[in-house]
Amino acid sequence: MIVLIGLLIGLIIGLFVNVTIPAGLTPYLAVLTLVGIEALTSSYNAMQRKEFAASKFIIEFSSNLVIAGLLTALGVQLNYDFDFVIAFVFAYRIFRNISFISRHFYLRFDVWRKSRRRSGDPDN
16 A cells, blocks of 8 residues: 555656656656556565565666666667557556455455344444
8 A cells, every 4th residue: 555655646746747848758658657556556466475586676677677678769760659658568567456456445345244244234
């Protein structure tokens, strides 16, 4: 939960702070931001499943950063928009992770709701 709170605080600060970014770095910033968000959602998903390992997170995050950065640089050199393809892949992974997280919360809520029904709680 701390990860998501930190992400939200960072997004809110980013909305109100005016930072000028050179046009040449815009594709890199977009792709690397998606890589970071995907890493946060996948790590939160792993925490929910109790499978999180910090070393695995660091290795996957750094390798995704390097690969996405190199593919974006290759796209810039070839004058081809690889950043759109990379953005699509990481956006897909973000939405997949969020669907896993929401399913986890739904299952927890369903168990809680069924346990209240069995206990005969009059508020239900």
